Amino acid sequence: MNGDTLNHRSSLHTNTINLKRHTLVKSSLDDARSNASMRLRRSWIDExxxxxxxxxxxxxxxxxxLAVLKYHPVPCLLAVSLLFFMGVEYTLLMIPPSSPPFDIGFVATVHLHRILAxxxxxxxxxxxxxxxxxxxxTVYIIWTWVVEGRPRAxxxxxLMFTFRGILGYSTQLPLPQPSGVNFELIM
Structure with missing residues (x-):
C-alpha cells in the first residue's frame, strides 16, 4: 500500500463522517423547528x-x-338549605299585582322608588x-373554593343566600308589571 491510497481512504472516511454529521445536524434542526412549532401550538393546552x-x-x-361532611356539618347544612330554599323561592306562587305590598324595604326606600319610577x-x-x-x-366565590382551595367566601x-331564601319565602310581593327589559338575576 502506498501513502496515496491511505490518504484517499482517510479523506473518503472523513467526508462520509462529515456528511453523516451534516445530515444529523440538519435533521436535528428540522426536528427542533417542528417540535418548537408543535410546542407553541400545544402551549395553551398544556397551560x-x-x-x-x-x-x-x-x-x-x-x-x-367525607371529612367535609363529618367535620364541617354547618356548611353542608347550609348548602342543602340553599338548594331547598332556591327551589321553594323560585316555585313560590306570588300574590296578584293588584295587592299592595308591605315590606320594610319598600317603606324605607320610597324616595328612591320615586326617582327610579x-x-x-x-x-x-x-x-x-x-x-x-x-x-x-358568583365567579369569584366558585373560583376561590374550587381552584384556590379557600372555602371562606x-x-x-x-349563609347569605340561605337566609335570603328564608326571607324571600317569608315576604311575598306582587308580581312586577311586564316591561320591555327583564333581568333575571336581580337581587
Whole structure:
C-alpha cells in the first residue's frame, strides 16, 4: 500500500463522517423547528391542563369529601338549605299585582322608588349593573373554593343566600308589571 491510497481512504472516511454529521445536524434542526412549532401550538393546552391539574378540587379524594361532611356539618347544612330554599323561592306562587305590598324595604326606600319610577332608563342600567355584579361575585366565590382551595367566601355565600331564601319565602310581593327589559338575576 502506498501513502496515496491511505490518504484517499482517510479523506473518503472523513467526508462520509462529515456528511453523516451534516445530515444529523440538519435533521436535528428540522426536528427542533417542528417540535418548537408543535410546542407553541400545544402551549395553551398544556397551560390549561397545568392550571386545572393544580386546582384544589383535582386533589380531593373521597376521604376529603367525607371529612367535609363529618367535620364541617354547618356548611353542608347550609348548602342543602340553599338548594331547598332556591327551589321553594323560585316555585313560590306570588300574590296578584293588584295587592299592595308591605315590606320594610319598600317603606324605607320610597324616595328612591320615586326617582327610579321617574327615570326608567336609570332603573334599567342599575338593574343591568346589579346582574353583572352578581355574576362577578358568583365567579369569584366558585373560583376561590374550587381552584384556590379557600372555602371562606363559599361558606359566607351559602349563609347569605340561605337566609335570603328564608326571607324571600317569608315576604311575598306582587308580581312586577311586564316591561320591555327583564333581568333575571336581580337581587
Amino acid at each position: 390549561l391542563r397545568w392550571q386545572v391539574g393544580e386546582a384544589s378540587f383535582m386533589k380531593w379524594t373521597v376521604e376529603d369529601v 321617574g327615570c326608567p332608563a336609570l332603573n334599567t342600567v342599575l338593574a343591568g349593573l346589579n346582574t353583572v355584579f352578581v355574576g362577578m361575585q 363559599t361558606i359566607a355565600a351559602l
